[in-house]
Amino acid sequence: EIVMTQSPATLSVSPGERATLSCRASQSVSSSLAWYQQKPGQAPRLLIYGASTRATGIPARFSGSGSGTEFTLTISSLQSEDFAVYYCQQYNNWRGTFGQGTKVEIK
Amino acid sequence: QLQLQESGPGLVKPSETLSLTCTVSGASINSGFYFWGWIRQSPGKGLEWIGSVSNSGSTYYGPSLKSRVSISVGTSKNQFSLKLTSVTAADTALYYCARSADTAILLATLFEYWGQGFLVTVTS
Numbered sequence: 001e002i003v004m005t006q007s008p009a010t011l012s013v014s015p016g017e018r019a020t021l022s023c024r025a026s027q028s029v030s031s032s033l034a035w036y037q038q039k040p041g042q043a044p045r046l047l048i049y050g051a052s053t054r055a056t057g058i059p060a061r062f063s064g065s066g067s068g069t070e071f072t073l074t075i076s077s078l079q080s081e082d083f084a085v086y087y088c089q090q091y092n093n094w095r096g097t098f099g100q101g102t103k104v105e106i107k
Numbered sequence: 108q109l110q111l112q113e114s115g116p117g118l119v120k121p122s123e124t125l126s127l128t129c130t131v132s133g134a135s136i137n138s139g140f141y142f143w144g145w146i147r148q149s150p151g152k153g154l155e156w157i158g159s160v161s162n163s164g165s166t167y168y169g170p171s172l173k174s175r176v177s178i179s180v181g182t183s184k185n186q187f188s189l190k191l192t193s194v195t196a197a198d199t200a201l202y203y204c205a206r207s208a209d210t211a212i213l214l215a216t217l218f219e220y221w222g223q224g225f226l227v228t229v230t231s
Binding site: 049 | 159170214
C-alpha cells in the first residue's frame with residue numbers, strides 16, 4: 001500500500017498570506033495525485049487532480065505541483081473560507097490512499 | 108446536480124454486519140461508466156477508501172478491509188450498497204459514498220461527488 005505523508009500537521013497563516021502544503025508518497029505515483037478541502041461537518045471537496053489541474057469551479061488561487069513522490073498545494077492569498085483541513089490522495093493504479101491532512105488555521 | 112445520500116442503521120453491535128445504502132439523485136447510475144465508492148473517516152485512521160463498484164457490477168476493494176467488504180449496485184432503485192461483516196469498535200466511523208470524477212479505471216478512486224456522510228457507531 002502506498003503511504004501518503006503530509007506536512008505540516010497544522011499551518012497557521014494570516015488572511016492574505018500564502019500557504020504551502022506538502023505531501024510525500026512512499027513510492028512514485030506519477031501525477032496521480034489529488035488534493036481535497038474539508039470544512040467541519042462537510043464532505044471533502046475535490047480541489048486538484050492530476051497533481052496540478054484544478055477541478056471545476058476551484059479558484060485560481062489554488063495551485064498544485066509536483067510529480068513522482070513530492071507534491072505541493074499552494075494557496076496564493078488565503079481567504080477566510082480557505083481555513084480548513086486539506087488532504088492529499090494518490091489514485092495510482094485505481095487504488096486510493098489519503099494523507100493524514102494538514103489543518104490550515106488562522107494565525 | 109448529482110447528489111448522493113447515505114442511509115442505514117447508525118448503531119451496529121460488535122460481530123454483526125454493517126449495511127449502508129447510497130441513494131443517487133440527479134443522474135442515473137447507468138448513465139456513463141463511472142465508479143461508485145465508499146470511503147470512511149475516523150479520528151484514528153483519517154480517510155480510508157473502502158472500495159468501489161462500476162455500474163456493470165465490477166468491484167474493487169481496498170486491501171485492509173477486502174476480506175470483510177461487499178459492495179453492490181442496485182440499478183432498479185438508483186442505489187448502491189456497502190456491507191461490512193464482523194464489525195468491531197474500530198469500524199466506528201463516518202461513512203461517505205461518492206462518485207468518481209471520470210470513467211477511466213485508473214481514476215476509479217478519484218472522487219468528485221460526495222454524500223454528506225453517515226455516522227456508524229459499533230457498540231453493544
